[in-house]
Amino acid sequence: MLGLALFSCGAPADTDTTFAVGVEPVSESPAPAWRRLRAVEYNHATRDLFGEGLVLPTSIEPDVSLNGLQVVGSSLTSVSAWGSERYEDAAYLIAEQALANPDWVSAHVPCDLDVGDAVCAFEFFDSFGRRVYRRPLTLAEAERLTGVVVSVSLESGDFATGLTYGLSGMLQSPHFLYRTEYGDGGDQLTDFELASRMSFLLWHTIPDDALLDAAAAGELSSPSGRRAQAQRMLADSRWNDGLRAMFSDVFALYELDHLDKDPALFANANSSLGPSAREETLAVIEDLVITQNTDFTQLMTTRSTFLDRNLASLYEVPAPAFDGFAATELPNDGRRRGLLGQASVLALHAHAVRSSATLRGVFVWRSLLCLTISPPPGDVDTSIPEADASSPTLRERLQTHQEDPACASCHVIMDGVGLGLENFDGVGKWRETENGAVIDPSGQVEGTEFTDAWNLGEIIRNNDNFAPCMVQHVAHYGKGQVLTVGEKPWKDWLTAKFEESGYRFEEMVLVTVASDGFARVGGTQ
Amino acid sequence: MSRNSRSTLLAHFSRRRLLQGICAGASVGVGLPLFESLFDPSKQARANALGFPERFGVFFWGNGNRPDQWTPIGEGVGYALSASLAPLAGLESKLSVLTGLRVNVPNSIPHWSSAGGLMAGSVSLGDDNDTWTPAGPTIDQIIAAEIGNDTLYRSIETSASTTGSMSYTGPYANNPSENDPFAFFERIFGVNFTAGGGEPSPTLGWRRSVLDSVMADMNELKPALSAADQIRLDQHLSGVRDLEVRLGRLLEDPPQLDACLLPSTPAATFPEVDGLKPLSEISRAFCDMIAMTLACDQTRVFSHMFTGPLNNERFAGMADGHHNLTHDETGEQSQVQEITRLCIDEYAYLLRALDAIPEGDETLLDHCLVMGASEVSEGRTHSLEEIPLLYAGSACGRLKQGVHVRSFSQDNAGKAMLSMVRAMGVAAADWGADDVYTTDGLSEIEV
Numbered sequence: 001m002l003g004l005a006l007f008s009c010g011a012p013a014d015t016d017t018t019f020a021v022g023v024e025p026v027s028e029s030p031a032p033a034w035r036r037l038r039a040v041e042y043n044h045a046t047r048d049l050f051g052e053g054l055v056l057p058t059s060i061e062p063d064v065s066l067n068g069l070q071v072v073g074s075s076l077t078s079v080s081a082w083g084s085e086r087y088e089d090a091a092y093l094i095a096e097q098a099l100a101n102p103d104w105v106s107a108h109v110p111c112d113l114d115v116g117d118a119v120c121a122f123e124f125f126d127s128f129g130r131r132v133y134r135r136p137l138t139l140a141e142a143e144r145l146t147g148v149v150v151s152v153s154l155e156s157g158d159f160a161t162g163l164t165y166g167l168s169g170m171l172q173s174p175h176f177l178y179r180t181e182y183g184d185g186g187d188q189l190t191d192f193e194l195a196s197r198m199s200f201l202l203w204h205t206i207p208d209d210a211l212l213d214a215a216a217a218g219e220l221s222s223p224s225g226r227r228a229q230a231q232r233m234l235a236d237s238r239w240n241d242g243l244r245a246m247f248s249d250v251f252a253l254y255e256l257d258h259l260d261k262d263p264a265l266f267a268n269a270n271s272s273l274g275p276s277a278r279e280e281t282l283a284v285i286e287d288l289v290i291t292q293n294t295d296f297t298q299l300m301t302t303r304s305t306f307l308d309r310n311l312a313s314l315y316e317v318p319a320p321a322f323d324g325f326a327a328t329e330l331p332n333d334g335r336r337r338g339l340l341g342q343a344s345v346l347a348l349h350a351h352a353v354r355s356s357a358t359l360r361g362v363f364v365w366r367s368l369l370c371l372t373i374s375p376p377p378g379d380v381d382t383s384i385p386e387a388d389a390s391s392p393t394l395r396e397r398l399q400t401h402q403e404d405p406a407c408a409s410c411h412v413i414m415d416g417v418g419l420g421l422e423n424f425d426g427v428g429k430w431r432e433t434e435n436g437a438v439i440d441p442s443g444q445v446e447g448t449e450f451t452d453a454w455n456l457g458e459i460i461r462n463n464d465n466f467a468p469c470m471v472q473h474v475a476h477y478g479k480g481q482v483l484t485v486g487e488k489p490w491k492d493w494l495t496a497k498f499e500e501s502g503y504r505f506e507e508m509v510l511v512t513v514a515s516d517g518f519a520r521v522g523g524t525q
Numbered sequence: 526m527s528r529n530s531r532s533t534l535l536a537h538f539s540r541r542r543l544l545q546g547i548c549a550g551a552s553v554g555v556g557l558p559l560f561e562s563l564f565d566p567s568k569q570a571r572a573n574a575l576g577f578p579e580r581f582g583v584f585f586w587g588n589g590n591r592p593d594q595w596t597p598i599g600e601g602v603g604y605a606l607s608a609s610l611a612p613l614a615g616l617e618s619k620l621s622v623l624t625g626l627r628v629n630v631p632n633s634i635p636h637w638s639s640a641g642g643l644m645a646g647s648v649s650l651g652d653d654n655d656t657w658t659p660a661g662p663t664i665d666q667i668i669a670a671e672i673g674n675d676t677l678y679r680s681i682e683t684s685a686s687t688t689g690s691m692s693y694t695g696p697y698a699n700n701p702s703e704n705d706p707f708a709f710f711e712r713i714f715g716v717n718f719t720a721g722g723g724e725p726s727p728t729l730g731w732r733r734s735v736l737d738s739v740m741a742d743m744n745e746l747k748p749a750l751s752a753a754d755q756i757r758l759d760q761h762l763s764g765v766r767d768l769e770v771r772l773g774r775l776l777e778d779p780p781q782l783d784a785c786l787l788p789s790t791p792a793a794t795f796p797e798v799d800g801l802k803p804l805s806e807i808s809r810a811f812c813d814m815i816a817m818t819l820a821c822d823q824t825r826v827f828s829h830m831f832t833g834p835l836n837n838e839r840f841a842g843m844a845d846g847h848h849n850l851t852h853d854e855t856g857e858q859s860q861v862q863e864i865t866r867l868c869i870d871e872y873a874y875l876l877r878a879l880d881a882i883p884e885g886d887e888t889l890l891d892h893c894l895v896m897g898a899s900e901v902s903e904g905r906t907h908s909l910e911e912i913p914l915l916y917a918g919s920a921c922g923r924l925k926q927g928v929h930v931r932s933f934s935q936d937n938a939g940k941a942m943l944s945m946v947r948a949m950g951v952a953a954a955d956w957g958a959d960d961v962y963t964t965d966g967l968s969e970i971e972v
Contacts, residue, residue, distance in 0.1 A: 059705075
């Protein structure tokens with residue numbers, strides 16, 4: 001595994017930078033990657049190719065998160081036999097819709113379907129295929145697909161049927177379903193590989209023609225060429241999709257589709273709570289990054305948010321709109337603010353029937369500070385005692401985790417942070433007491449004490465690991481790989497640039513895409 | 526669909542695909558394979574002396590059991606079921622219970638160490654974010670490589686609860702579960718179900734020519750990839766090749782088995798009841814269809830996961846999710862015990878569904894080997910000792926049926942896995958790695 005094993009439990013991060021911020025240090029070239037399109041990427045790609053109205057397949061191979069990211073899982077996992085079956089079903093579902101759509105046909109098929117021939121099929125694959133494979137097709141590839149069209153057309157007596165089968169072949173090809181990031185023998189990705197890497201990072205879909213044209217012209221080999229294209233792409237509304245997709249993966253917000261809460265215990269638990277909570281978090285991120293283009297670290301402390309009636313009820317504030325989401329400002333009452341006050345994080349990292357200081361602590365530690373927490377040893381009793389008069393709140397009940405040395409090395413860290421969020425119950429509703437006893441939400445993060453959740457957000461924002469962690473998320477997500485130890489100089493340099501920009505996320509993304517480290521690739525061995 | 530009637534069905538059965546080999550026949554030898562050698566289409570499965578194919582299945586439930594309420598009373602034939610196993614009453618003559626066995630892997634990742642240790646026989650690979658994969662193929666896929674080559678589907682994977690499964694073709698190569706009964710019905714008993722009397726579609730040949738083009742792309746791409754990515758490509762290619770073979774099979778006459786009937790269509794949705802997923806109803810819908818999938822010889826290998834390792838599913842009347850209860854319920858853990866019984870009840874449902882289908886003078890269950898397993902014994906401590914392991918059927922008389930075998934020396938659970946692999950006709954020299962490694966089966970269950 002390519003784990004960045006720089007930290008054990010609780011060890012402080014090394015963020016020293018010994019170079020001038022203006023010069024990118026040389027870092028190690030990472031291994032090449034062969035990345036399967038995730039289900040969401042497949043859907044975006046096919047909508048881009050065939051139109052917004054496309055009826056998407058309901059079932060394709062599910063994605064697996066590895067090292068905390070689906071994009072990393074998609075570089076390591078394989079497609080099952082059933083997966084091939086589902087890709088075939090999906091390909092015909094899509095190809096039949098395409099050929100049945102006269103607008104799409106007239107835009108992309110260079111002949112009348114009634115008089116189609118091999119030349120027409122070849123020209124179709126040669127031109128339309130460039131967007132499907134995100135690079136020009138080889139002669140052999142275009143000829144092979146044309147051969148399918150010709151044989152099926154002859155047997156069925158219908159060119160449109162032949163083209164449907166040829167097109168479905170393109171949609172089942174590894175050149176559509178995977179992205180190769182191998183370079184062409186040197187130490188840099190090819191222009192077309194870079195176009196895809198940029199497009200899936202920034203837009204969460206395939207490159208458009210302008211980006212492919214830039215790749216064809218060799219413009220993406222240079223940092224300035226990549227920066228120019230990335231600037232164009234950030235001005236496009238697809239950047240909103242890309243940003244949302246990135247944080248859905250980085251914070252595992254897709255899991256909110258399956259939020260499981262006992263409705264008998266939580267009045268606010270309903271099937272739309274998870275999706276609503278995700279929308280709040282993504283809308284706040286979108287606002288900070290794109291609309292405001294401001295200091296991203298405010299994510300941890302901002303009172304500005306977007307709520308629907310569902311969340312307003314949970315947060316006990318006036319609903320800002322009758323229907324859907326609207327901007328609002330949370331009260332300045334010392335209770336709820338920032339990401340750690342949002343139901344997405346609070347409900348996802350809790351149990352079906354109660355809160356969890358440990359799960360919330362793990363989220364802060366891994367996802368906000370990018371520090372390592374080892375799993376518990378396999379053969380220990382991890383039970384938490386039931387509440388009684390001597391231990392009414394979770395803090396007392398978690399004492400064994402703190403006292404047993406085998407547990408304490410990590411639990412002091414996780415629980416110490418997570419107990420700071422105990423004023424929020426298992427779905428994120430505010431509470432002052434648990435079992436009649438007043439909750440003590442104080443604690444410390446890496447030696448810095450905090451008084452409560454309100455204060456904790458600020459402590460995390462100012463923690464030395466927070467900004468580098470956001471940089472690392474972008475790097476992992478863009479590359480589909482965990483950074484190697486040898487890439488640490490690159491990460492440190494990007495962090496310094498992030499700080500220099502006043503922590504503007506868009507600028508950090510632009511610097512990342514333009515950097516040499518983004519384009520570098522090692523050999524296959 | 527118009528092909529439900531038995532008479533239509535029979536009218537279309539003209540000639541059955543010949544099944545090769547008999548119960549006592551020779552088998553093709555492979556060691557525990559790496560992926561490249563796992564699937565060999567030239568292999569032919571055995572059938573038993575009556576001509577019925579042999580099948581292998583896994584029933585899995587998560588979070589283990591209460592060991593103190595698990596072990597049957599008495600050993601050998603005629604044992605008395607324990608409280609946890611009571612739902613299996615009436616099946617004792619076909620059910621074997623193995624107790625006292627241990628999964629011999631380091632218990633480093635709770636639940637996952639033993640899940641991979643049991644099902645694949647080696648230490649699981651994990652990362653810093655609690656994700657894991659077994660280090661090699663799981664038992665069902667090792668057996669599917671031997672006996673899965675003659676049917677439309679090499680294996681099927683289903684679950685009442687999740688899209689994950691306990692079936693892996695290799696590391697990072699999971700075979701996801703179908704967890705929607707209606708979608709499973711459409712897949713197995715929809716347009717491809719020629720055993721139900723449907724005519725092969727004229728498009729099969731066209732689809733095969735498309736798959737040929739896809740495979741040509743894959744073969745062209747392969748040399749440029751790293752060794753690790755070549756394995757991933759080979760796994761994908763293997764699935765495409767299976768599909769291409771299947772389309773060819775659909776042009777042949779379907780297998781003819783008297784017990785084969787189109788099952789009734791399951792409900793389109795299984796809505797929550799009082800905020801709870803109806804796991805039992807979903808599982809039973811799958812089990813009814815699995816039984817007919819086997820009876821119609823659409824596959825000979827299945828893996829059905831009622832609930833997964835570490836699952837926190839909630840059940841009616843319980844104070845918390847399953848996993849949390851295993852850790853936090855105090856005393857005798859009566860809720861954990863009740864959930865264990867519920868899981869075993871679903872295993873019993875599956876076995877009864879198989880046993881209700883006649884095949885000759887016997888039943889479908891008699892021509893199956895269906896193991897039942899969980900990833901730990903006592904959930905509270907993630908114990909790897911006293912691992913719960915069951916099997917029903919006898920693998921064509923190769924394994925003792927209806928016995929309780931107890932190890933008093935914490936014997937290696939891998940021995941039982943090796944016995945099952947061999948009983949299904951895989952000429953395996955050994956099973957597992959490191960402390961699981963064994964060249965000996967569990968002699969007490971071998972005939």
